[in-house]
Amino acid sequence: MSPPASRLDAPRSLVVVLALLAPMAALAQAPLSAPEAQATPVSSLATDETLSKLLTEALEARPELRQVEAQEKAAQERVPQAGALPDPVLQVGIQNDGFGELMIGEMEGSYFSIMASQALPFPGKRDLRTQVARLGAKAVSAQVLRARLTIEAELRRAYLDLLMTRERRGLLDRLEAIWKQSADLARIRYETGDGAQSDLLRAQLELNRIRQRRVALNAEERTRVQTLNRLSGRPLDEPLPTTTRVRDLGIPELGEGEAAEKDAMERSPELAEGRANIAQSQQQMALARRERWPDFTVSAGVMPRGGDFPTMWQANVGVNLPIFSGSKQNRAVAESVAMADAATRATETVEQVLRLRVRERLTALSALRETATLYRSGLLMQSAATAESTLTQYRVGRASFASVLEANSGIVRDEEDFLSTLVEAQRLAIAQAEVSLEPVAALGGGSAGAGGMPGAGSAPSAPARGAALSGGAAGAAPSSASSSMSGM
Template sequence: MRTPHDLSQPVSTPGGRRHALGSLALVLVLCSPLVTLAQEETRTPTDPTLEELLAEAFKTRPELQQAEAPVRAARERVPQASALPDPVLQLGIQNDGFNGLMIGEMETSYFSIMVSQSLPFPGKRALRSEVAKLGATAASAQMGRVRLSIEAEVRRGYLELLLTRERLMLLERLQTLWKQSAEMARIRYETGEGAQSDLLRAQLELNRLRQRRIALQAEERVRVQTLNRLSGRPLETPLPTTTRVRDLGVPEPGDVEATEKDALERSPELAQQRALVAQAGQQVALARKERLPDFTVSAGVMPRGGDFPPMWQANIGVPLPIFSGSKQDRVVAERSAQADASARAVEALEQVLRLRVRERLIALAALRDTAAIYRDGLLMQSAATAESTLTQYRVGRASFASVLEANTGIIRDEEDYLRTLVDAQRLVIAQAEVSLEPVASIGGTAQAAGGMPGAGSTPSAPASGAAPTGGSPGAAASSSSSSMSGM
């Protein structure tokens, strides 16, 4: 019996030397991306293109100006809240009878000039100003959310572009595999060792790859235009990239307590809610203070003309809170209920933030372990399986269906590995964004959600052209986790 090593040696058949050359080329194609796997570092390299996109986005995005306007409006309310009411000027006349103007002739006829000013009870103006300041603080926290979201959008868009271009590279590799398979099927057919259907099927898969390349190129153009829109550039501006998805790696999950603390400190929603809690507390204090009466002070002079000396008057008015049981007291109760609701909202938000942090850390650890499996063995094993299958087909010990499955499997594993790296980077972006969105899925294997590029008929699905399906850790959270077969 020939060993796998023996099977890799040329066989004395017509065209054997061409078989050997084809097998050698296939080995080089399969192993070329694996050389760097052992040296891969789990880091996120600095990307000048990405940094430039982020800088331009922060300068040009209209959403930033839109978010700044309510903050400016809230700050303008602060001096309004502490300002005194406008004074009131009253001009009047008092006259005896209707037969003529009697000022200067009658003692009780005169002009009047009166000024009045309302004065809030001491402490009310300061509380009103504090309530307005806290409202501005809450509004500015929303500005922080907009900035975090803009950065996350750009980073996710750039990640999608990198993945699309990497998938195009995988498509090129798959095309090389199918060319090698088609050449071998042709040689076997010409020498009478293989069926014509094998050659036709290989040619069919090559044509399908051309279709998928068109779809991927269109997707790449859309990704570029989306990124240009996010950074305020003309939509068709070229975006050259040097970073590859393989360069990103999977970072260490990090310490749970430190990550939670960071999220609680940086969360715009939590900062906003805390400002609203403080504002609600000041509103309760103000509502209690509102039960104390304001004052209205007025003074006036009344010239009487003639030999009559002018008159003057001064007044102070105080409202009588005889209906406070149905008004002021109810305001205090209302504000207290609102303050309690705000406090409970902070507690709930802190719980959600802690949960999201732990979800992402668990998912990141799972993705890191999954990536290690791919990097340390699965990809090399998949390449070796494809090489062995094609070699056995060359000597007539394997069917062409096995070649189809092996070709599909290696690219499926390669794309699943890339998808694992991308899902990990999405978690990192969400962590930096302090996102409140849940992790959609962290279970299952790193199988693709559908067929792979060139996933033609396999023994298990001869008609559909789809490879076996599965789910990768975090794959459901990926908007671009669709397989290449659907391109």
């Protein structure tokens, strides 16, 4: 069957096809050229001016931090209260002979009385109570440090999510350009009788899917910006420009094993709070033992009798008798011993978990570093070379149109996985700075072909993500930096 009259003649169509294939090859190779893939990172989250400004504003505006600071102030105000003497007691009274009339000044046994008494704890109790309260305030101070570290980590992670979302949008732009070129190529080949109509329909379908994913990415970006503005106390819809690129962040350094552990032990708010709790429990144990000793009460008073009767006075010293110490004071000692042991065990648990988390992060970071090296040193360039080779084979009729499109889309998938590797490495550094006790997410396969995203704890499974990247089933909306660009 002869082609329709509207179709182009063969020589002209060949020129047009070659003209369209050249930009496709350029689009495939542009983001993955050897100099850029192997370039030394030129930026860092630590030097990002926008992030530094957001951190400053967050520490000034977050109500969560003001809340724990108020709790710390309340705990400090309890310190002088704990060591203060009990309030003295003032008594004013009258004693009268008979009920008929007031006999003060007429009867010897009738008088006014003014009495004052003061309770005096056994020596050492007040100091111990002050120490207990002071150590309690120290434990609350560790909670303030935890709040600061958590606020900074939350904001850094949210900023990293925004950077990754914008990187994904750039990758989507690159993929859209490839599909536009592919649609034009499919249309020309169909008109010249060299291609199938299904190729043209597939290209048009993928362009519409890209438009759909762009809507989702734009909504995600707005959400990321609103989250950052909330975390820093800004108006929710205030624009937030960024200049840092994820591809330039590189892999951070967390130090050597022993040094990293020592640093975490020194900075951990949970360990600081645990040590304060241990010291407080020990002081409470000493106080419970001291409570076995009796407290004293001193009192004095005067009794004016009026008339010619001389004024009387009295002074008293009282002492409480701990006759129920077997069921009271002794039990308090046993309780404080148990509480001190519990605080010690809890702190040991925190220390063990913290050591584990540091080692986990170091191990995961080492794997991510190797993965990033593989991407930079060969995988990205191999992906581009594969696309170029497939394109060459397609020119001579030895490869299908679907193979060309799959190879070109694979370039974008590989770069997204590479960027996700860098993001996960930055997340490990954020967790280390936060001295987090949260477990490290399991690393993915590190292969775009398998659909894995290195270090993405919340990423879909490999088959699900691979289907999403290939433009198949629609996935769930991305929720973090580890979410994939569905359908890319």
